[in-house]
Amino acid sequence: MNNTLFSRSVKSIFFLAFPLMGACSWAGQMAKDSVDGVASKYGSEHFTLIAIIPPNFGFTSKAQYSPKDGESCQVYSPGLGGSVTRQQQKSNKTPAKSTEQTISTEIPLEYQIAGCSMALTRVDYEVNATYGTDAWDHDLEHAGGLAIVDNELNTVESSEQRGLCTWLFQISTAKAKKGEIEKILSCNSADENWQVPESKPARRKPGGVAERSKLPGRTIKLILRQATTERPSIDDTWQKLPEGWKPCLGRGVDDPYGFCRGNTKDFRTFKLNGRECTVYPNCN
Template sequence: MALIVGCANKQANTFIFTADLPPGFAYEAAVYYVPAPGETCTVETRYNKAPVFNREWRKAYNPDSEIVIRRTRMGCPLVISRIELEINSAYGKDWSDISQDSANVVIRDELEAQYKGTFSEAGESTFYGQCQWLFRTSGKPRILRKILDCKKTNPQGELGRGRPFAAYTLDQLPGKTVKMNIKLAPEEEPYFTGKWVKFKNGYKRCMGKSFEDQHAFCYGNFRDFSTFQMPDGRICSIYPGCIE
């Protein structure tokens, strides 16, 4: 009986990080450790490398990552300090047809109440964000490229300033689950203003001085438009529908 009680009282040294993301999205997480509070030891980076979860997210992706809270390297007790997150998605099949933005979780020994995340009775804490696709053209063929732009939100989806973010204290985490909940904005928008014109059925790319004009601002010319090339090779005149 004493053995069973002892095991039950032993505090967990891990927590689960997970994410609720739009279809086709994945996160990559790098976990960083620092000497535990009160410790004077240091550890060279080569002996304290950050574990990375979902590094090969395009090949294999697991939304649930079990993260260690405390560990020892070279005799130095370490504690988790932060999780640097990349929110990734692919918009085409080529290896370069991807974009990402960042999010962060920080962990401290102490935090003021207004900055500290809270957990439900079930042991889960959720922080929120929204990502939006922004589009532009690149190069002489005017190939369409897409950029992911992510912002933090409150639970109701209202946009805040900065990237998705959460903060916790060390004693909050054992045995708990931290979830990142990201929604996708319903509409895509141009990455640069003054280069596209919006119509009822989509956006048209301003021609600029000529097709070779890499900047191609409209400058009030809302009659002359150019074609552009989709990542899959299609030649289009309007985005996102391609053909008017």
């Protein structure tokens, strides 16, 4: 066999074997992950999160876990080609319904996997709400959350949290809905009278900070309500008149911002439910 033919044969064998080597590596990682999955468990200590949400609202709680102090929680990442610190997320998702819902979720305070002990560090709240029948008529909002700490500094005293969610309307510039009304959901923390600060810098998301040692067996309630009124998503783009809201013309119908800039006489039209309108929400 000449050298050229031998060289080609070796190369052929190598390239045939190389995918198998990758498959073995992938299979080994899958086996390791499977073992880790069998060895994983959540702790028995927990607190209960009760969320009360309005009609047409879905809710998701996302419990985040990080390694405890002093823990070595490294795991190999094939994508990164090296070791990374383990993180864990436990999600509980409830889809929207046409009626009000009360959702009860037990949130474990610890998680263990393959010799790694992790502690709950945060629970994020997400809301997915719909405002119409079109496939585009929905929005996902990060509606706050609860941070878990080991000390007592600035922790939540009340076991009840309130959030007022408001639809913010605007004229869409997206290709699929260009010129139509679209809405953005904004949820803010409310006081005992369901009032939200007028000043934007004073507003915050529902939730707060809780001390870890006081959480076992505790129940925290989150109540979300939908505001009865809507408002523009951006200030100085619509004018409030007795008959409703009118969108300012700005520098012309193709102006993507449409700021009023003191011009309270020139307005533009928009589309709502297939109709061309001049006033929102009545579509006069």
